Amino acid sequence: MILPILLTLLALPAHQHRFFAALIPLWQAIPGRVNARNFSRYSGWNERTLRRWFQKTLPWAELHWGLLQLLVRLGVLEGRFILALDASFIPKSGKNTAGVGAFWNGASHRSETGLELSCLALLSWSGHHAFPVHVQQTQPRGQKADRLEQYLDQLVSFLEQRRTWLARHLRVVVADGQYAKTMFMDAVSREGYAFVTKMQCNANLLYPFTGAHPKRRGGRQKWAGKVDFINFDGWARVPGEDRERVWTRVVWAPRYARLLRVVVIQNVDRRGKVKGHVVLCSTDPTLPAEQIRALYSARFRLEFVFRDAKQFAGLNTCQLRRTVALENHWNAAFFALSLGRAEVLLEEAGRLQRPASQMMFSYEDIKRRAYNRLFARRILRNLGLEARFHELEKHPSRPLDLGVKAA
Structure with a gap:
């Protein structure tokens, strides 16, 4: 014990x-x-x-x-x-x-x-x-x-x-998803850990601009457009289960004012038509998409x-x-x-x-064994044989496993 x-x-x-x-x-x-x-x-x-x-x-x-x-x-x-x-x-x-x-x-x-x-x-x-x-x-x-x-x-x-x-x-x-708030992300990031959570399926996300900036007056261009969860050009395709399409990319989340590694899991039917999607994210952009999904599943x-x-x-x-x-x-x-x-x-x-x-x-099964031990010990105590209880625990027939389901 x-x-x-x-x-x-x-x-x-x-x-x-x-x-x-x-x-x-x-x-x-x-x-x-x-x-x-x-x-x-x-x-x-x-x-x-x-x-x-x-x-x-x-x-x-x-x-x-x-x-x-x-x-x-x-x-x-x-x-x-x-x-x-x-x-x-x-x-x-x-x-x-x-x-x-x-x-x-x-x-x-x-x-x-x-x-x-x-x-x-x-x-x-x-x-x-x-x-x-x-x-x-x-x-x-x-x-x-x-x-x-x-x-x-x-x-x-x-x-x-x-x-x-x-x-x-x-x-x-x-x-x-109910903890997908800025205050939780900030608190966890301050301690040096990654925060993995689920976002809304229509979350407001932006593509960071990576091209050549046009010559014009004003500030430099920061964003290249909004994520629409329909067109995944420029996203990386990662392995998924049957009838799934899994995409990942680092994008900007205005709500949280930070870059996030986002994983989009699309569910498709037999004809290949998308029936819905789930959006997962990590505050650590270097975390692999497969690991983000495994962590959230855990x-x-x-x-x-x-x-x-x-x-x-x-x-x-x-x-x-x-x-x-x-x-x-x-x-x-x-x-x-x-x-x-x-x-x-x-x-x-x-x-x-x-x-x-x-x-x-x-x-x-733990409860069943515990009850069997309690019941057997009570009977042996009333018979003055409590000192022999250890024989039941070590008996090859395992009498204390009575009623235990086979795993």
């Missing part, structure tokens, strides 16, 4: 060490809704114990960060990362819950009443594994600054706090983290009201998910000698 090693390395106070050592295995094992009432059913805790703990400020940032650093130190993850930023809608009702407001729900494609969390995650350079490192609640309009300013404050604070480590391991910051790994956390880790089942309690619940769900991923990576790396990019991960 990697959790005792991590808690020892972090040198947490004894009471926090005991709390996290009991909380996370239970969080992974409990079936159904993950809340205080269910904790009291599957452990010796009183229902109020978890509620009291979650009213305190807990060192989740150190746990997230310590787990990632431990994996790098053990050589399970390579030393290059992508920083992804995204927000997720959390259904919640109740007039007394802090931060309830109207937020965009991507599942229903409309704004709904509930909560929103903003998550920063470090993705492995291959894009196969994502580890949340900072989670905070977004306050609705009227209670705090604009939500984009809240996202920016979170990003800037994280980049400044972890500047020394990130300077060695981070290369690119990736976010979707961003979707964070969406899978949100999915697993909501379906299996109890992200949506919080029954607390205060912001600090909500953030504690969300961090616990993400950390339990990350810990399960880390255990699989360590096991597979040691047993099969495969790189992390080739490993399969299912948090549903």
Whole structure:
């Protein structure tokens, strides 16, 4: 188990060490809704114990960060990362819950009443594994600054706090189209990283003028015309998938007052007719078009983290009201998910000698094994045979894998 090693390395106070050592295995094992009432059913805790703990400020940032650093130190993850930023809608009702407001729900494609969390995650350079490192609640309009300013404050604070480590391991910051703003590009560029995002399909872009300037009065000509996304003369064609045409060029973006490497991906039908296009960009004009596309595609790994956390880790089942309690619940769900991923990576790396990019991960299987361990340990304890639990873990028939799906 990697959790005792991590808690020892972090040198947490004894009471926090005991709390996290009991909380996370239970969080992974409990079936159904993950809340205080269910904790009291599957452990010796009183229902109020978890509620009291979650009213305190807990060192989740150190746990997230310590787990990632431990994996790098053990050589399970390579030393290059992508920083992804995204927000997720959390259904919640109740007039007394802090931060309830109207937020965009991507599942229903409309704004709904509930909560929103903003998550920063470090993705492995291959894009196969994502580890949340900072989670905070977004306050609705009227209670705090604009939500984009809240996202920016979170990003800037994280980049400044972890500047020394990130300077060695981070290369690119990736976010979707809602973060395609000047303030995000400027903040990321100041720290020396490239910012990759998605632009509007009709973005205002200009061709830099490269020809001989006419002899006339006035300033020198700067622009050679506007990009219309129809005529791609002068653009470089790059390889793409079937029924795609991919073009790239460095152009000027007046909205951001900077040169951008733009990648246009056209979707074509069987007859070769263009049915639509997507526009990606990078603040680093030297970044290859293939890499820009791969980096933006890697961003979707964070969406899978949100999915697993909501379906299996109890992200949506919080029954607390205060912001600090909500953030504690969300961090616990993400950390339990990350810990399960880390255990699989360590096991597979040691047993099969495969790189992390080739490993399969299912948090549903992690929960099944955790529940089987909890159930088996409870039976053996009641029979006075708890000392023989290790025999189940090492048995060739793998009885603790009962119900695990084949990957």
